[in-house]
Amino acid sequence: MIRNSNKRFKLLVVLSVTILLLVLFFGLRGNGYKFSNDVTWIKDEPGIRFGNYGIVYAVIDKDHIKNNLSATQTFSIEIAIKPEGFNPDGFNLILSLHDGEDCNQLMVGQYKSYIVIMNGDDYENRRKIKRISADIFSKPSKKLLLTITTGDEGTKLFVDGKLIKAKSDLILTIPVENIPRLILGNSVYGNSPWRGEMYSLAFYANKLELETIENRFNSWSNTQVLPYTKNGKPILFFMFNERTGTQTTDYVTRIQKLNIPTSFLILEKRFLSPPWRYFKANKSFLMDFIVNLLGFIPLGFILCALCIQSRGIFQKKAILFSLILCFLISLCIEIAQAWIPSRSSQALDIILNTISALIGAMLCSPLLKNEEMLIKKFRES
DSSP states (O other): OHHHHHHHHHHHHHHHHHHHHHHHHHHHOOSSOOSBOOEEEOSSSSOEEEOSSOOEEEEOOHHHHHHHSOTTOOEEEEEEEEEOOOOSSOEEEEEEEESSOGGGOEEEEEETTEEEEEESSOTTOSSOOOOEEEEOOSSTTOOEEEEEEEETTEEEEEETTEEEEEETTOOOOOOOSSOOEEEESSOTTSOOOOOEEEEEEEEESSOOOHHHHHHHHHHHHHHSOOOOOOTTOEEEEEOOOOOSSSEEEBTTTSSOEEEOOSBOOOSSOOOSBOGGGSOOSSHHHHHHHHHHHHTTHHHHHHHHHHHHHSOTHHHHTHHHHHHHHHHHHHHHHHHHHTTOTTOOOBHHHHHHHHHHHHHHHHHHHHHHHHHHHHHHHHHHO
């Protein structure tokens, strides 16, 4: 009996290691992510292309922004892009100005076929933060010139020189309390990648007039180039015409540069986000919920069985020890996921994994009683 017990113990060790490696593999693998930064120069025209996971960023001189903006923060944004489809479940950031506080960020994003423009991080519109939203990406792979103006009279969105949406009660702001960063093609956390091409980007300290917007579009539609202009008092103006290298230069300051890193960077890491942050009533969230709720059952079961096969305190408290081990494994995985762009570090996953491990350990618990009975009979004999 002792020999069989030793064989069983060794088998359980092998199974435990195998299951643990599988849990680590699926918990830490990047979904479509490569270590290289998936941003390339467009060969036949000025511009950059964002692939599956790319990011371009710059640390902005906040004094330059403050000195050029009016007290009411009247400004305009002009951006020429071509989206490549859309993620049916996710929110993709085209650009954002982020100063370290999510609630302050100025962002232009894509949700399915909609453009979303707002201050803050209410991507799912749960808090009903004021925004402009319009269905303009229903035809993917089409070049668009977007112009956003904001000031005392509200915010307007122009697409290809035409007014698409206006909100008189929405006034956008550029965050300048801390050191702002301009991020293109992703979020500061690296988990909201946008796919498409970007040909030009400009910020103006004035609200561009309709005539100027129409003339700019006509010029761009004829030449596919947005020439640098001093009309509208530009603050930043990027033409992406270098076509090589890891930086693109601002035409206003000639000093400010956008960085295109060769390796993907996560500018800020978010650890163990609360459960409500990532809650989404969609198929993707439901599948992730089920996987996390069931995924640790085999590990909880086999670790409990391993503890049962041991001697001493581990055997008596097999369920507790297997539960603690699974919790620590899940915690390590979630902390590590903060460095993986295609993953998110969530407290909800730890809760679900621990419940899953408890289910597995409870399924194994009848073996504990059988093992104790066999040991008792063996000792009596």
